[in-house]
Every structure is written in structure tokens, then in C-alpha cells.
Amino acid sequence: MLTHLRPALVMLVLFTALTGLAYPLALTGIASVLFPWQAGGSLILRDGKIVGSALVGQNFTSPTYFQSRPSATSAPDPNDASKTIDAPYNAVNSGGSNLGPTSKALINRVKAAADAKREAGWTGLLPADALTTSASGLDPDISPENALLQAPAVARARGIDAAKARDLVLAHVEKPWLGFFGEPRVNVLLLNLALDAQK
Known part of the structure; x- marks a missing residue:
């Protein structure tokens, strides 16, 4: 069971970090540089x-x-x-x-x-x-x-x-x-x- 659970947990953590943190932060940074007025509201x-x-x-x-x-x-x-x-x-x-x-x-x-x-x-x-x-x-x-x-x-x-x-x-x-x-x-x-x- 651990052999099935470990890869699932690793993928969950990896995709959470990628899509929940890295991607939004990268887009926010790019938007703040290219469109500062719009990104600021x-x-x-x-x-x-x-x-x-x-x-x-x-x-x-x-x-x-x-x-x-x-x-x-x-x-x-x-x-x-x-x-x-x-x-x-x-x-x-x-x-x-x-x-x-x-x-x-x-x-x-x-x-x-x-x-x-x-x-x-x-x-x-x-x-x-x-x-x-x-x-x-x-x-x-x-x-x-x-x-x-x-x-x-x-x-x-x-x-x-x-x-x-x-x-x-x-x-x-x-x-x-x-x-x-x-x-x-x-x-x-x-x-x-x-x-x-x-x-």
C-alpha cells in the first residue's frame, strides 16, 4: 500500500507547489512588470x-x-x-x-x-x-x-x-x-x- 501512496503524495505536493505557488507567483510577477497599473487594481x-x-x-x-x-x-x-x-x-x-x-x-x-x-x-x-x-x-x-x-x-x-x-x-x-x-x-x-x- 505504501508503494501506491508514496507516489500519489509526492505528485500532490509537487503539483500543489507548481500550480498553487510557482505558477501564480510567476504570473503575478510578470503582470506587475508588464502591466503595473492593471496588476495594481x-x-x-x-x-x-x-x-x-x-x-x-x-x-x-x-x-x-x-x-x-x-x-x-x-x-x-x-x-x-x-x-x-x-x-x-x-x-x-x-x-x-x-x-x-x-x-x-x-x-x-x-x-x-x-x-x-x-x-x-x-x-x-x-x-x-x-x-x-x-x-x-x-x-x-x-x-x-x-x-x-x-x-x-x-x-x-x-x-x-x-x-x-x-x-x-x-x-x-x-x-x-x-x-x-x-x-x-x-x-x-x-x-x-x-x-x-x-x-
Whole structure:
């Protein structure tokens, strides 16, 4: 029996060291040298302080800012650990709602989001990313259509010209990678930082 067990244990230790330690450390080292900003979390600094990451969305609630896409992330309820509460953009608990298209809870949530957007002054056809969550719940980007629909309301709240807000959105549209991988998008944090810089 020992003759069979010894090679199995040796292989277990060897592959654990190789795939669990050496390979991740090598990749982390290479990434840190070749892509230091991305490997460090794509952190965005303003006045020497970290204000966020280009890869993780934030929950902007003020009408003077462009709003991120809805987030379905949650956190433990401080009053009852067996339950959860909504915690938008909680990077510790990434995940979607897992509600199906026929779910009454999903239909009610989307309807409530649409009603809130209409009350805030949004007009026209509402893009899907303005009403639905992403799979991770942490998406930092919205569609250009979503951002352009928000521009008049943000301009009103800030007391600036609507054309200026629209131009700012158009200046922050990121094209698909290599021209065809992905969709055009707008990073909400970068857009809001540019909005603040215009004061």
C-alpha cells in the first residue's frame, strides 16, 4: 500500500507547489512588470488619494452625477446574519441577482427603476443597462445611450449647459477593443471625475 501512496503524495505536493505557488507567483510577477497599473487594481488617484478603480463601479446617488448601472450585490444584514441586505457595488460579494426573466421580483424591480428614471426626467426609450444589473453587479461602465439620456438631468442639477454635458459624455466614449471586441462604453467614475474637474 505504501508503494501506491508514496507516489500519489509526492505528485500532490509537487503539483500543489507548481500550480498553487510557482505558477501564480510567476504570473503575478510578470503582470506587475508588464502591466503595473492593471496588476495594481487600475486604481484612480485624485490629489494623491485613491477615489476608486476603473474596473469596479460605484454607487452614485446624487443627481449632480451620472448614475451607474443598477447593482444586485448584497451584504449580511447587521441585525440578522442569516439574511442579506442590498449593498450596491459591494466588491466583497460580487454576483448577479439570479432572477429569471419571468420572475415577479425582477419585473417589479425593473418597473420601479423605469419609474424612478422617468421621475428624474429621463425621456425616450430607456436602454437595458439603465434598468438591469450586470452579471457581477460591479460593472463600472454604462452604454453611451444611457449616459446621453442622463446628460440633460445632470446638466440641470449642476446648472450647466446641456450641450456641455453631452460633449463631455461623447469625449468619454471608449470604443470597442481593436474596433470590434466589445461594445462602446462610458466609464462612470472617469466621467464624473471629469465633470467635477470642469468647476
